Amino acid sequence: MTDSHFVLRLTLVVSFLGALPLSRDTLTTDFLIIGGGVIGLSIAYELSGHGNRVVLIDKGEVGREASWAGAGLLPPANQQHAWEPTEQLRGLSHHLFPLWSQQLQAETGLDNEFEITGGLYLARDPGEAASLRMACLQYEEEGVEVVRLDGQQVAQQFPHVQAGDAILAACFLPGEAVVRNPRHLRALEMGCRRRGVEIFPQTEIKRWSFDDDRLTAVETETGKFAAQAVCIAAGAWSQVLADRLLDQEHFSGRIQRPEIEPIRGQLVLLDAGKRFFMAPINEGIRYIVPRRDGHVLVGATVEEAGFDKSTTPEAVDDLDRFARQLVPQLATAKHVRAWAGLRPASVDRIPYLGKLPHLANVYLAAGHFRSGLHLSPATAVVMAQLMSGQEPEVDLTPFRVNRA
Structure with a gap:
């Protein structure tokens, strides 16, 4: 057998074994991330970059919810002039995004199409x-x-x-920038795997195990996961998970809960054939974002529709008409498709970043509303610092889970 044939057979065996259900009783790790969107992947990427063992689980496919559905707009910020924590978080992300983009491309070979377009x-x-x-x-x-x-x-x-x-x-x-979010998510996932993160899609949580105020195990259909610290970063589904976690007799009547609701955003994709303008156009809650390959993304609605991710003809027609009227050159652009995502919105539209009340080792990073992609690098850095026992470089008091 040649070396190349041996490598091929070994690769097939490893791929096959990787697709099998977990046979071990419990997989033990340093950190467990629940949620495979841009926030969860970014936290896993940051933690693993410091030599930590990290496991990430998601009830569906990794990176296919709101993180994938958005437009990839990155508004400008100034880290040097930021004094208030929310401004500092934006400033840190604005500083980190080009660095992360370069680093991800160097590690994975994938270009997330980060550009400063204005x-x-x-x-x-x-x-x-x-x-x-x-x-x-x-x-x-x-x-x-x-x-x-x-x-x-x-x-x-x-x-x-x-x-x-x-x-x-x-x-x-x-100073405004854009990134092609589906490609950024693919780069993040590959970057996590290259750094040793174990990723388990289609892994839904069934129950939790506790020892006093510590979460000792997360039980799924395919096995158990145990970690020194656990972070819920499941976007719009974080509220459901937090409720299930805290709806234990052990915590009855003692818990102040976070409040996160799904806000639907519908988007339309057009194909103009080639890119003829660089800078995204923003008007109110709507925007028109050109891509390098001639596609143009048009969004977005802001709707309280529960967990309904369907599109509506009225919203799709309105977005289509908005783009073609404001940019007449799009009049002949081909309508490619439409979709919707569910943004995770806290009541005050400020994300929750911190430890869940009355739990020693469970953290929450969710509720970013329309800024999840934009704030993901800074969120990853401060959450990794917090979960590792370090002092976060941004004061997380305004983001605390029990601020209500």
Whole structure:
């Protein structure tokens, strides 16, 4: 047998064994991450990068929920001028994203298409114009570069945008970036595996085992997992998991619970054939994001629809019409498809980052709403520090789970 044939047969055997259910009673590790979206994968990637043993489980496929469904917009921030913790978290992520993108490509060979493109912001409604002006003031206070524009300047500098005299406020943020989130998720998953993270998709939790205030084991259909520390990072499903975890007689009546609800966002994908503009266009809650290959992503709705991920004809038509009217060159673009994702939103729209009350070794990283992808590198860093017993470089008091 040649060496190449031996390697091929060995690879097939390893692949086959990797697909089998767990035969061991308990898999013991340093850290267990529950949830395989961008937050969970990022935390696993960061922890494993410091030599820790990490296991990640997900009830479905890894990276296929809200993290995959979003647009990949990365608004600008300024880490040096950030003084308030939420600003510091944004600033840290803004600093880390290009570094992580380069590192992931070096480790995996996958390009997540991170680009600093700038972002155009428009308002044609009086209420949205007032909100945009306030946002510009906040950006400037944080040391972020803001270029204010009038309607004529928009027409001159962005000729593909046809809004006429309807523009009441506009600005350009040169520091805004984009990433192609499905590719970023693939790179994160591969990066985790290369760093030794054991990933188990299609692994749903059935029950929990405790020793006083410590979670000693997570039981699934395929086996048990035990870890020194456990982090719930399951996006919109984190509330369900936290409730199940805390709905134990052991904790009855003692727990202040986090509150996370799913917020549906519908999106449309068009194919323009080639990219003819660089900067995403933002208006209110909607946006138009060009990709390198000529695809254009149009989003998004903000709907309280429970865990319903279906699309509606009305929303799809509205998004399609919005893009083609604002950018007439998209009039002949092919409609590729539409989909929806469920954003995990806390009541105050600030993520939960911290330890679950009354539990010694269980943490929560969820509730990022529309900023999960954007805040994922910084969330990973501060959660890895917290779970490892270090002082997080961002004060997590505003993000504490029992802040209500």
